[in-house]
Amino acid sequence: MDILTAKNASFAYQNKSQTVRAVREVSCGFELGKCYAIVGKSGSGKTTLLSLLAGLELPTEGEILFDGKSTAQIDCDEYRRDHAAVIYQNYNLFPLLTAEENVLYPLKLKKAERAASKEAAKRHLNAVGIDDSKFKRFPSQLSGGEQQRVAIARTLAAGNRIILADEPTGNLDITNGEQVVEILLRLAHEENRCVIIVTHDLEIASQTDEVFMMRDGMLEQDI
Ligand SMILES: Nc1ncnc2c1ncn2[C@@H]1O[C@H](COP(=O)(O)OP(=O)(O)O)[C@@H](O)[C@H]1O
Numbered sequence: 001m002d003i004l005t006a007k008n009a010s011f012a013y014q015n016k017s018q019t020v021r022a023v024r025e026v027s028c029g030f031e032l033g034k035c036y037a038i039v040g041k042s043g044s045g046k047t048t049l050l051s052l053l054a055g056l057e058l059p060t061e062g063e064i065l066f067d068g069k070s071t072a073q074i075d076c077d078e079y080r081r082d083h084a085a086v087i088y089q090n091y092n093l094f095p096l097l098t099a100e101e102n103v104l105y106p107l108k109l110k111k112a113e114r115a116a117s118k119e120a121a122k123r124h125l126n127a128v129g130i131d132d133s134k135f136k137r138f139p140s141q142l143s144g145g146e147q148q149r150v151a152i153a154r155t156l157a158a159g160n161r162i163i164l165a166d167e168p169t170g171n172l173d174i175t176n177g178e179q180v181v182e183i184l185l186r187l188a189h190e191e192n193r194c195v196i197i198v199t200h201d202l203e204i205a206s207q208t209d210e211v212f213m214m215r216d217g218m219l220e221q222d223i
């Protein structure tokens, strides 16, 4: 059963002078327990498709279904808080919060109990290879690879079952990139989450369960 489905979804950016049809009649399904890659040239519509899947934008035609419900019908802030987390190339950590506070943040939003939250934050940070000595550091005091792993730990703490990652290794060297991909694959396969990675790295794509290729806003499966 697909947890997330695109049904003939299209999206057009409307500017004063022109319309850009960034995503065109895309249909695809994503299951829990699997890791997917979306590949394609720059400008092919990958980020726009991810924004649709994350409920950051609504399709101008067609629909995105989460658990059978259209994103046009659900509260998308709640959807992102509780179900679908987005991970970005530039980590998007809160710069004035420490690593630990960043991971505690979604738990605070959920009004989780403090001691249990601290314990969960530690567990998730340790699970992505961040040891206790780095908990009190601010993002600027961590390497890119460490920042991305803290961002993943924050997603884990939030408990989201869908992880949408836009070029998550784009700013990382090969070793750190491999570590991040390894973690994302593990989340799909061992923790039954649905992980979708946008990447132009075909080596990363080849490690996933299914690859979608985007070209001019359209999707082609299994390259
Ligand atoms: N805010 C925007 N306004 C107008 N056009 C946009 C905007 N964002 C992206 N586009 C255009 O939409 C197309 C797809 O962009 P994008 O989804 O970012 O592709 P990718 O992530 O594959 O590089 C491109 O032609 C891009 O120029």
Ligand SMILES: [Mg+2]
Binding pocket: 046, 047, 048
């Ligand atoms: Mg992009």
